[in-house]
Amino acid sequence: MALEGFKRRVLGSIGLLKGKRKVDEDTVKELSKSLRRALLEADFNVRQAKELTERIERRLLEEEPRPGIRLETHAMNLIYSELVRILGSPREIRPHNQTVLMVGLYGQGKTTTTAKLAEWWRKKHSAKVAVIEADVHRPGAYQQLSQMLDGTGIEVYGEPESSEAAKIVRKGLKQVGTADVVIIDTAGRDSLDGDLKEELLEIAEVANASERFLVIDAQVGQAAGPMASTFHELVGVTGTIVTKLDGTARGGGALSAVSTTGAPIVFVGEGEKIGDFEKFESDRFISRLLGMGDIKGLIDLAPDDLDEQEAMRLTQRLMSGRFTLTDMYAQMEMMSKIGTLDKVLSHLPDTMFGGMGNMSVGQKRQMQSNLERFRVIMDSMTQEEKDEPLLLKSSRIRRIAHGSGCSEKDVKELLAQWNKSKKMMRGIRGDRKMRRQMQSMMGIDDELGLG
Ligand SMILES: Nc1nc2c(ncn2[C@@H]2O[C@H](COP(=O)(O)OP(=O)(O)OP(=O)(O)O)[C@@H](O)[C@H]2O)c(=O)[nH]1
């Protein structure tokens, strides 16, 4: 089932609670049934769907929503946390004494991921990593892998002329003997037919790998479960890597794969370049799946002195419609505390903040340098001026420019930016859908007086 469908169905199930102040058993049963249907259509296996919905049912009946939180939001949070639970806590895989076998269907990103993973462990863990190209079917596979790893110093073993994959692996393992980690890339399969099955089994036997990673394209929907189960029977999958999460797909097929194999997602691929690779975090993934944006990711970027509460308070204030220079200042301060804007924006839903998530790198850089300048200027303002920027006529502007060592033009630019930001915030406020999305992400309800 297309992922949009999954999200729609989940929202539809939750919709059954609309307008209710308390849960009743009938509604919960109905919700659970509808949710189970959604999960089954998303290729969850029957047992898993049953367990999941039973837990949600129980929690809905037993747990009171936090004060001020609507029942629907409460249910969404429960579903979210249960889905996260299914994906499990991410496994820590130490790059030491490991042989990793990469398997997966044709074109899913195995070769690219082999290179990414090798580089990840080399760079982040200073591990001595080697790779073996055991794909004897894709022309140029060895070259593709070597090219990606060019300049990293990672050893690439391959025999482009050979057609005997298992032999390559045997020789390769000997050759790279002293490496901490050896990663083996294998041939893609259209489907797992006889010969290829045979070949993979042979490779698996020779490799005797400590980890078998299933590489799966985020776009794979319905087919993911059965596909994963075939590979699982063959090699015993121990970890899942989801690729192409930089695209529009949200990666729901991966959930079915994980629920079939029980092998947690360990890493995700987010682009074609070797560095476009991240350790997997289940809560971010589910947020994305349910279209909630990566707000958790945003909060995670914050250092210790910036807690979730503060982030929420700010969001609330921004959405309240008041938007003084002080608010903009707080927003800037938070963003600069959190890190570079670039990092922040990449974690927001594309449409949020008037499409800021879509800004080009150049635009983002420009904004970053503006922010720094603005901050200096604002330090020369009185509190009253920051609260009521409309007070800032030419004599005050002159004074502030002088005090901050900037030009009057700079000060005017800041005011123009404030005007623009204010409009943008109004835009968000006026956009009901966006507002709701933001509020539900933050666990904020309409009743809290945001209207
Ligand atoms: N955007 C994006 N593209 C990716 C990602 N991972 C792989 N690709 C692209 O997907 C295509 C296929 O990737 P490969 O690594 O060759 O896939 P493969 O599974 O080795 O393919 P075969 O060897 O033919 O089975 C290439 O064009 C990659 O650049 C990713 O995370 N994001």
Ligand SMILES: [Mg+2]
């Ligand atoms: Mg390949």
